[in-house]
Amino acid sequence: MEKLTWCWLLLAVLNSALAQNKLTTKYFTDGGELTLDLRPPPPPGPLGDVLWKIDGNLVAEWVKDIVPVTYYRNFIGRTTLNVTTGRLVIKDMTKADMGVYSVEVNRKVQNERYNAVWIKEVPQPEIWIRPLTCSNDSDSCTLDCEANITEPAGPVTYSWKKGDGEWKESGKDLDITKNGTLDVETFTCRIQNPVSERDSKPKRNPLLEVQSQESDLRDCRETDVFMSMQKRG
Known part of the structure; x- marks a missing residue:
C-alpha cells in the first residue's frame, strides 16, 4: 500500500513538472x-x-x-x-x-x-519535370515543386492543384501517369509556412499531346475559310 501511494505521489510530481515546462x-x-x-x-x-x-x-x-x-x-x-x-x-x-x-x-x-x-516568408516555387526526357510518349513522370529557401522557414508544406481543381496537400514531388491525367491540362504547386504562402505558375501537363504552332495556325485558317464559304452560300 505504501509503495502504491509513493507511485501516485511521484506521478503527480512529474505531471506538475511537465505542466510547468x-x-x-x-x-x-x-x-x-x-x-x-x-x-x-x-x-x-x-x-x-x-x-x-x-x-x-x-x-x-x-x-x-x-x-x-x-x-x-x-x-x-x-x-x-x-x-x-x-x-x-x-x-x-x-x-x-x-x-x-x-x-x-x-x-x-x-x-x-x-x-x-x-522565420522568413517562402519564395515563389517553380515546377520542374523529371526525368528531362519526359514527354507525351512517356507513361509517367514526376513533377518537382522547387523553391530557393536559404533562410529558416519553419515547417513547410506543399500542395498541388490539377487544372482549376481544389488544392490538395501532398509532398514536394507529385507522380503523374498518362492514364490518370488525360483530362488535366496544367499543374500548379503551392508552398506554405506559418507566415506565408506562394503559388507557382501553372505548368502544362507534359504527358499530353502537343500541337505545333503551325498546326494551330492551319486549323484557324481552315476554320476562317469554312466560315467565309458558309456566308457566301
Missing part, C-alpha cells in the same frame, strides 16, 4: 504581429495584475489601481496589453524579438510559455 512555438516574420493569450484562461472574475516577460526581462506590466499599463524597452509604442483577458499583441516584429515569453497573472506564474521563432 509546457512550451508552445509561435512563428513570426519581419513586420509581422505576435499574439499571446493566457492558457489556460484565468478563472472567472476580474484580473488584479498581469506581467509579461521575455527571457526574464519585462515586456508589459499592469497592477490594478497601482501600476497603469506600462511597456518596456523596445516594446514601447508597438505593444498592446488587454487588462481584461491578459492578451498581449506585439506589432512590427523583428528577429530581435525572438525568445521565450512567460506571464504572471494575479501574482501567479502561468504554466503556458511561448517560444517566439523568427
Whole structure:
C-alpha cells in the first residue's frame, strides 16, 4: 500500500513538472504581429495584475489601481496589453524579438510559455519535370515543386492543384501517369509556412499531346475559310 501511494505521489510530481515546462512555438516574420493569450484562461472574475516577460526581462506590466499599463524597452509604442483577458499583441516584429515569453497573472506564474521563432516568408516555387526526357510518349513522370529557401522557414508544406481543381496537400514531388491525367491540362504547386504562402505558375501537363504552332495556325485558317464559304452560300 505504501509503495502504491509513493507511485501516485511521484506521478503527480512529474505531471506538475511537465505542466510547468509546457512550451508552445509561435512563428513570426519581419513586420509581422505576435499574439499571446493566457492558457489556460484565468478563472472567472476580474484580473488584479498581469506581467509579461521575455527571457526574464519585462515586456508589459499592469497592477490594478497601482501600476497603469506600462511597456518596456523596445516594446514601447508597438505593444498592446488587454487588462481584461491578459492578451498581449506585439506589432512590427523583428528577429530581435525572438525568445521565450512567460506571464504572471494575479501574482501567479502561468504554466503556458511561448517560444517566439523568427522565420522568413517562402519564395515563389517553380515546377520542374523529371526525368528531362519526359514527354507525351512517356507513361509517367514526376513533377518537382522547387523553391530557393536559404533562410529558416519553419515547417513547410506543399500542395498541388490539377487544372482549376481544389488544392490538395501532398509532398514536394507529385507522380503523374498518362492514364490518370488525360483530362488535366496544367499543374500548379503551392508552398506554405506559418507566415506565408506562394503559388507557382501553372505548368502544362507534359504527358499530353502537343500541337505545333503551325498546326494551330492551319486549323484557324481552315476554320476562317469554312466560315467565309458558309456566308457566301
